[in-house]
Amino acid sequence: MSSARIPFTAEDKRTIASAATWGLIVSATSLATGILTLLVELTSRTGESVVGQMVQTGLTVVINIWLLQASLALRNVASDTNTNDQGNLLIGFRKLRAYFMAQVILLLIAIGFGVLGFLLVKIP
Amino acid sequence: MSLVVDTAQRSRSTQLSVRGAGILGPLMEQNPFAPPTSAPPAAEAGLVFSAEGVEVVSSLAKWMRGLSVFFYILIGLGGLGSCGLAATIGFDSGMSVVVLVGFLVGLAVLIAATIYLREAASGFERGVYSDDEMTLGAGFRSLRIYLIITGVLGILSMVATLYKHLG
Numbered sequence: 001m002s003s004a005r006i007p008f009t010a011e012d013k014r015t016i017a018s019a020a021t022w023g024l025i026v027s028a029t030s031l032a033t034g035i036l037t038l039l040v041e042l043t044s045r046t047g048e049s050v051v052g053q054m055v056q057t058g059l060t061v062v063i064n065i066w067l068l069q070a071s072l073a074l075r076n077v078a079s080d081t082n083t084n085d086q087g088n089l090l091i092g093f094r095k096l097r098a099y100f101m102a103q104v105i106l107l108l109i110a111i112g113f114g115v116l117g118f119l120l121v122k123i124p
Numbered sequence: 125m126s127l128v129v130d131t132a133q134r135s136r137s138t139q140l141s142v143r144g145a146g147i148l149g150p151l152m153e154q155n156p157f158a159p160p161t162s163a164p165p166a167a168e169a170g171l172v173f174s175a176e177g178v179e180v181v182s183s184l185a186k187w188m189r190g191l192s193v194f195f196y197i198l199i200g201l202g203g204l205g206s207c208g209l210a211a212t213i214g215f216d217s218g219m220s221v222v223v224l225v226g227f228l229v230g231l232a233v234l235i236a237a238t239i240y241l242r243e244a245a246s247g248f249e250r251g252v253y254s255d256d257e258m259t260l261g262a263g264f265r266s267l268r269i270y271l272i273i274t275g276v277l278g279i280l281s282m283v284a285t286l287y288k289h290l291g
Contacts, residue, residue, distance in 0.1 A: 006257055007257060008257050008260075008261060009258075009261065011261075012257070012258075012260075012261035012264065015261060015264050015265050015268055016261075016264050018268050019264050019267050019268035019271055022268060022271035022272050022275045023271050025271075025275040025278070025279070026271055026274050026275045026278050029275065029278035029279050029281070029282045030278055032282055033278070033281055033282045033285050036282075036285055036286065036289070037285060037289075040289045074264075086177075089177075090176070090177055090180060093177075093180050093181055093184050093248070094180055096184055097180060097183055097184040097187055100184065100187040100188050100190075100191050101187045103191055104187055104190045104191050104194065107191075107194050
């Protein structure tokens, strides 16, 4: 896509801005929840559970930073002052792809671990 | 942007003049200032995505649909779980009914989120393949609703975490 404006209607721009705002809310709440849970784990427990929680929080931070970046790029698309709509839209789509791709991969890994755990428990 | 809009307006005015030419044909033929009777190609008007843009959005749509498949599996398991819950705890006490209704509401919310996620994926893909910003806008509308649902769930999750650890 070249660097140019896209003739979105005013309603579409409002929708994109609203989607970007909700994307920011989702990423902010997820980051806050992840960090809060890690802090609680750090203060109350030791050992493997803390390491597990650190990995989980790290993944949450990475994934939600992608969503944050996508939301900021989409907010620029909806802005009247920014002229590089197509470039920002491409950045937004790339970051959204990374966000959804990471979610699917992590779900696959989680299911894999779940099945493995089940087999280890059931098969002596 | 101005180029795109001007081209679209020119296309529309040309189409109108072509329609009018049927009635005023003889007059138009004599008018040296009459607009051309052939419309410019449709590709000139509107949004054109590069091959890279199409590839990114196509891939994004695939991953969004992949996530929705997981949600559908989760919904199926949740449905089975709610049937099991109903069979186990029954409808005798008010609490069991509340738990079951809560479970079903959760499932309904997940179904709505999944439907909107798939709609957003389809909207983005169709918008990019047809170079149409209107369809792309429809994709963003669905994405917004999906993000609102996940946002509200995220806020509730954060409040629950705060309540669990600090309350």
